[in-house]
Amino acid sequence: MSVDLSVDLAGVRFPTPVLVASGCFGTGAEAAELVDVSTLGGIVTRTITPLPEKGAPTPRLAETPSGMLSAVGLQNPGVEAFLGEDLPRLASFGVPIVVSVGGRTLDEFLAVASACARAPGVVALEAYLPSPDDERSGRSFSSRPDVAADVVASVARVSGLPVFAKLPGVGSELVETASACARAGAHGITLIDGVPGMSVDAERLASALGPVVGGLTGPAIRPIALRAVFEVTRALPGVPVMGVGGVRTGTDAVELLLAGAGAVQIGTAMLVDPSTPASVVDGIAGYLESKGLRSAADIQGRLRSSAAVPRS
Amino acid sequence: MKRVRAEILSTRRLGTFRTLTIVAPEIAELANPGQFVTIAMPEGREFFLRRHFPIHQASRRGGWAGTLEFAFEPAGLGTEWLSAAEAHEFLDVIGPLGKGFDYPRSLTNCLLVAEGRGAPGIYFLAQELRAQGKRVDLLVGAETQERIFKPIEAKRLSQTLSVRTEDGTMGERGTVLDAIAEVAEQSGSEVVYAAGPRTMLRDVAAFCAERNLPAQIAVDERMACGIGLCFTCVVPVARRDGSRYDNLRACWEGPVFNPGRVLWDRWGQGAPTMTPTPPEGFPAVRTWPG
Numbered sequence: 001m002s003v004d005l006s007v008d009l010a011g012v013r014f015p016t017p018v019l020v021a022s023g024c025f026g027t028g029a030e031a032a033e034l035v036d037v038s039t040l041g042g043i044v045t046r047t048i049t050p051l052p053e054k055g056a057p058t059p060r061l062a063e064t065p066s067g068m069l070s071a072v073g074l075q076n077p078g079v080e081a082f083l084g085e086d087l088p089r090l091a092s093f094g095v096p097i098v099v100s101v102g103g104r105t106l107d108e109f110l111a112v113a114s115a116c117a118r119a120p121g122v123v124a125l126e127a128y129l130p131s132p133d134d135e136r137s138g139r140s141f142s143s144r145p146d147v148a149a150d151v152v153a154s155v156a157r158v159s160g161l162p163v164f165a166k167l168p169g170v171g172s173e174l175v176e177t178a179s180a181c182a183r184a185g186a187h188g189i190t191l192i193d194g195v196p197g198m199s200v201d202a203e204r205l206a207s208a209l210g211p212v213v214g215g216l217t218g219p220a221i222r223p224i225a226l227r228a229v230f231e232v233t234r235a236l237p238g239v240p241v242m243g244v245g246g247v248r249t250g251t252d253a254v255e256l257l258l259a260g261a262g263a264v265q266i267g268t269a270m271l272v273d274p275s276t277p278a279s280v281v282d283g284i285a286g287y288l289e290s291k292g293l294r295s296a297a298d299i300q301g302r303l304r305s306s307a308a309v310p311r312s
Numbered sequence: 313m314k315r316v317r318a319e320i321l322s323t324r325r326l327g328t329f330r331t332l333t334i335v336a337p338e339i340a341e342l343a344n345p346g347q348f349v350t351i352a353m354p355e356g357r358e359f360f361l362r363r364h365f366p367i368h369q370a371s372r373r374g375g376w377a378g379t380l381e382f383a384f385e386p387a388g389l390g391t392e393w394l395s396a397a398e399a400h401e402f403l404d405v406i407g408p409l410g411k412g413f414d415y416p417r418s419l420t421n422c423l424l425v426a427e428g429r430g431a432p433g434i435y436f437l438a439q440e441l442r443a444q445g446k447r448v449d450l451l452v453g454a455e456t457q458e459r460i461f462k463p464i465e466a467k468r469l470s471q472t473l474s475v476r477t478e479d480g481t482m483g484e485r486g487t488v489l490d491a492i493a494e495v496a497e498q499s500g501s502e503v504v505y506a507a508g509p510r511t512m513l514r515d516v517a518a519f520c521a522e523r524n525l526p527a528q529i530a531v532d533e534r535m536a537c538g539i540g541l542c543f544t545c546v547v548p549v550a551r552r553d554g555s556r557y558d559n560l561r562a563c564w565e566g567p568v569f570n571p572g573r574v575l576w577d578r579w580g581q582g583a584p585t586m587t588p589t590p591p592e593g594f595p596a597v598r599t600w601p602g
Contacts, residue, residue: 023542030540030564034315034406046543054559058580061534061544065358068536072543075559210580218360271537272360273352273404275315 003288004295005281007041009188009240009262012124012162014041014096017284017296018253018277021244021267022047022100022126022166023072028089034274037093039281041263044190045082045090047102047128050111052078057210062199067220068268069199071211074102074131079115091121098164100126101155104134109151113159124162127155127186130193142167145180153184162187164242169221169228170195178232178239188240190265191228195221218268222246226259233260233301248276250283257284260301313539314338318405320397321379327458328385329432330395331368332403337378339407343370345437346530346568349382349407350538351394359389364538364563366433366507366530367408380407383432383461409538410567413437413528415444416503422446423501424470425488425516427453430507431461433530437505438469447471449499453488453508457481472499489515501525506571507532510580517571529571533562540564548575 007017019042025031026046055075062069076082082099090097099116103109109127116122129142129151142148148165156163165181167174169192178189194215199208207213225245233241243261247253248269256264269276284296293299318334339349350362369381386395397403416422422441426434431452438448450470454460455478463482467473474495475483484491489512496504496519504527506516513529520527535545546559547566550573557575560566 026539026541026543026564033313034539055543055546057578058546059534060546061536061542063359063361066360068361070536070542070544075543075546268536271539271542272362274539274541 003285003293005285007263007296009242010162010238012096012187012240014263016041016277016281017257017263018280019044019098019242019263019265020270020277021265022128024267024270025090027086028093031270031274032093036275036278037095039278040093040095042096042098042123043090043093044098044126044265045086045100046076047074047100047131048076048079048082048112049074049102049104050079050108052076052081059208059210060214062208062214064197064199064216065220067197067216067218068271069197069209069214069216070194071209071214073211079112083115083119087119087121096123097121098124098126100128100166102128102131104132106135106151106154109155110158113155113161117159117161122161124164124187125155125159126164126166126190127152128166128193130166130168140168142177143171143173145173145177148177149180149184152181152186156185156187164188164190166190166193168193168195169224169245174228175231175235179236182236182239186239188242188262189232189236190242190244191232192221192225192245195224217245219246219248222252226255229256229261230259230303247280250280250287253280253284254287254299257296257299258301258303260303262297262300313406313409314342315404315406317402318380320399320401320403322399323397326383326462327460329383329429329459329461330386331381331383331432332394332397333369333376333379333381334403334405335378336380336405336407339405340370340372340378340380343367343380343408344412345440346412346433347408347410348433348538348567349380349405350409350535352404353390354393357389357393359393361390361536362406362538363390363394364409364535366436366567368432368436369439370408370436383429385429385459406539410563411565413505413530413568415441416446416526419502419526420446421449421500421502423449423451423492423496423499423504425451425492425504425506425508427488427508427512428455428459429461430509430530430532431466434505434507435462435465435469438466442469447499449495449501450474451476451488451491451495453477453491453512455479488512489519492516492519496523496525503527505529513571514576517574517576521572527571528568529574530567531562531569533567535563538563548578549573550575
């Protein structure tokens with residue numbers, strides 16, 4: 001029996017439920033020969049801002065137990081160079097492209113979103129809401145449901161594209177923010193962003209990272225991603241969620257799908273093994289076959305007795 | 313770049329260094345000095361990012377054809393695991409990665425400076441420059457004798473070899489910086505190559521700028537992917553015309569850079585540089601290698 005791996009996230013179709021997460025595919029020129037693009041459900045680009053961004057000071061990387069702590073600071077060439085150079089290369093792979101849209105003000109989000117409106121190959125946008133809002137002294141857009149909703153609504157309006165709101169996986173306002181984004185017109189939610197973390201180099205009496213705080217990714221955060229996906233999909237049935245955080249294997253992906261995700265994204269594992277999407281897709285297919293199921297959608301949110309779990 | 317499952321042919325322990333010779337003809341065929349390989353870590357451990365190592369030797373002919381050698385000093389979970397690897401085990405290897413050294417066309421006298429774990433990659437360069445008929449003078453330094461990599465091979469690869477150790481256990485007491493002016497003058501150096509810790513590279517850069525010597529350095533940066541995907545290993549490098557700078561990836565645009573264009577004060581400083589920088593005050597470097 002062959003299984004149907006394509007997924008439909010409320011009208012946006014991906015050939016497999018396995019996408020590359022934002023910031024893990026370079027400019028599209030680098031890893032193509034190490035990746036079997038035919039297994040990709042799509043590629044989420046690095047986060048694009050209106051103008052070129054130098055990014056964070058180095059060091060930008062520290063390895064922590066089962067985790068990667070990093071702070072790239074949205075280094076990117078700006079939307080014009082992105083559309084001229086990166087995007088045609090990415091689109092040439094023939095897989096759906098989701099552009100991660102960033103900015104330090106609402107206007108910056110809108111500048112990128114409107115520039116991407118009719119870009120070939122782009123099926124959706126992902127609004128990177130955990131980034132700091134300059135107009136609110138650097139607190140993130142995602143830290144207030146109304147601000148996050150405002151960005152999502154505006155990005156959706158100027159682009160005319162489906163918008164996934166990328167949110168952090170921790171914080172008491174998680175469900176509230178996700179809900180506000182959905183009400184404002186978010187097509188779906190992407191969970192989770194790297195978890196804020198820190199590493200100290202005792203020998204140098206210094207933070208291990210130039211920007212001091214970074215985002216923790218990799219297997220260490222997978223339980224956090226699972227919980228966030230579970231909470232949000234339970235509270236907002238019918239709102240598609242992309243699950244991202246520490247996925248390395250088909251089993252990891254299946255767990256996220258069972259928790260409620262409609263698709264998963266591969267982040268840090270891409271950096272370690274660029275063939276990860278292929279093995280994750282195989283793993284999902286194998287699981288479906290072993291359970292006698294025909295499509296990836298059949299396991300979405302199918303955790304048993306999930307209703308018995310107390311609301312946090 | 314190629315990704316291969318490579319058998320370990322042999323391992324050696326040389327002072328503080330371990331060397332691994334692996335069977336990787338696809339990579340050896342393409343490898344140039346300055347380039348590196350990444351090695352995957354084992355499954356199911358808390359350390360999981362690939363480790364990267366400069367290529368020390370790539371054999372394309374003779375009895376060792378198709379083999380590749382790299383060296384490292386165990387200093388952490390990944391390298392300690394790798395130092396326990398034995399012959400006939402297999403490694404997941406990606407390489408050759410990065411942009412290697414350029415060779416001078418007309419100039420012939422090359423001074424190669426290496427400190428600590430910069431040496432294995434520099435010796436590969438020495439061999440290739442010799443094969444091109446260049447004069448190679450080697451200046452190698454470390455804290456102590458144990459950390460001087462393959463001194464006999466260094467001697468064989470060079471017209472002159474100068475060794476400096478901080479504790480005086482091999483060669484003369486001191487650092488490569490104490491010796492660089494003297495060695496450069498005695499050997500009539502026209503081009504300088506260097507690899508080693510950042511502080512040493514910065515001093516070599518200053519020396520070369522002062523003497524107007526063309527130079528190339530190989531940086532040794534923390535990398536997550538090594539294949540250009542993640543932008544964690546960047547180095548601030550001025551554009552050729554000095555109009556502005558770019559944060560270039562050590563793994564993709566590097567690890568070899570022109571030290572005259574590296575913005576040493578900006579590199580690795582804690583000060584946030586989140587805003588686009590005004591186009592002024594960067595070095596314009598027009599000398600080879602551009």
